[in-house]
Amino acid sequence: MYDLAIIGAGPAGLSASVYASRYGIKNLVIGEPGGLAAKTHEIGNWLGTEKISGWEFAQKSVEHAKSFGAEIISALVDQIEKSDDKFFLYLNNGKKIQARIILLATGTKQRKLGIPGEQEFFGKGVSYCATCDGFFYKNKIVAVVGGNDSAAGAAAFLSDIAKKVYIIYRGEKIRAEEFWFDLLEKNPKIEVIVGTNVKEIKGGKKVEKVILDNPYYGAEELALHGVFVEIGFDPRLKLVEDLGVETDEEGYIRIEADGRTSIRGIWAAGDVTTGSNKFKQIVTAVSEGAIAAGSIQKYLKNNPHS
Numbered sequence: 001m002y003d004l005a006i007i008g009a010g011p012a013g014l015s016a017s018v019y020a021s022r023y024g025i026k027n028l029v030i031g032e033p034g035g036l037a038a039k040t041h042e043i044g045n046w047l048g049t050e051k052i053s054g055w056e057f058a059q060k061s062v063e064h065a066k067s068f069g070a071e072i073i074s075a076l077v078d079q080i081e082k083s084d085d086k087f088f089l090y091l092n093n094g095k096k097i098q099a100r101i102i103l104l105a106t107g108t109k110q111r112k113l114g115i116p117g118e119q120e121f122f123g124k125g126v127s128y129c130a131t132c133d134g135f136f137y138k139n140k141i142v143a144v145v146g147g148n149d150s151a152a153g154a155a156a157f158l159s160d161i162a163k164k165v166y167i168i169y170r171g172e173k174i175r176a177e178e179f180w181f182d183l184l185e186k187n188p189k190i191e192v193i194v195g196t197n198v199k200e201i202k203g204g205k206k207v208e209k210v211i212l213d214n215p216y217y218g219a220e221e222l223a224l225h226g227v228f229v230e231i232g233f234d235p236r237l238k239l240v241e242d243l244g245v246e247t248d249e250e251g252y253i254r255i256e257a258d259g260r261t262s263i264r265g266i267w268a269a270g271d272v273t274t275g276s277n278k279f280k281q282i283v284t285a286v287s288e289g290a291i292a293a294g295s296i297q298k299y300l301k302n303n304p305h306s
Helices: 013-020 035-039 056-067 130-135 148-157 180-186 236-242 282-300
Strands: 002-007 027-030 071-073 079-082 086-091 096-104 109-111 140-143 162-166 190-193 198-202 207-216 219-223 225-230 231-237 266-268
Touching: 002 013, 002 086, 013 027, 013 035, 013 056, 013 282, 027 096, 071 109, 071 225, 079 236, 096 282, 130 148, 130 225, 140 148, 148 162, 148 180, 148 190, 207 225, 266 282
Parallel strands: 002 027, 002 096, 027 071, 096 266, 140 162, 140 225, 162 190
Antiparallel strands: 079 086, 086 096, 109 231, 198 207, 207 219
16 A cells, blocks of 8 residues: 555656655556646746756656655556545556645646647647657648747747748737747747637648638638647646546635645645635646645654555
């Protein structure tokens, strides 16, 4: 039996594992190593590291956790049962894990547009990961739908590959940091279309065009080879709902300052929580993971047999 089962192998989960291992807590990390951070084009705000790719950051994080003895399983948790003072986790690979404490660090999932053609053309021109699929659009025309930092970063990454990159955003001004504004303005391959929604994605075997709700240079259609969706994230709710953990109106797990949830024996950290003012950054996820591990260490010390 493990002292701690960490569900989620992104920055929050791996940070918690590092601290837990240093405290001598027997822990297991379950999830896709690196989490969403691994799919980030470039990280430029991690203190002490001017620039690093998301993939490299994720690899270094996994190696760091393993260096302290962390056990990491690349799997999904299908179901969790609570019995007395223990939790039983059933994984999609058939394994059954037993743990005294659970840390939910499941992160978030990318939102979808919910428009005609999005599901039909997924993998055929519609993508939710520029760094994963950008390679397939060399010298082609693509669009990034969204106006946040992720959208700006995706557009910057794609501009090194594609012939032309549009950013299509429903607001009157994209919401990215000033750093991205400067970069986008200086890049001749990127064009920003604001005050516009994509109504439909159309094509034959692959994406060929999108339909806009606001004519662009007099045309409601925009010819494209690819559509990258970057409109934000929603918390992963399945396990949270199954466990009955208290959430806010948006579905984020309510946590105390030390990461405790409303259910005894369950902590949470990272993007899935109401912590850090919902400022979804690697640095806040890492911080919450560390804080939760410290709280769990105190709990185990005060409750050696619970």
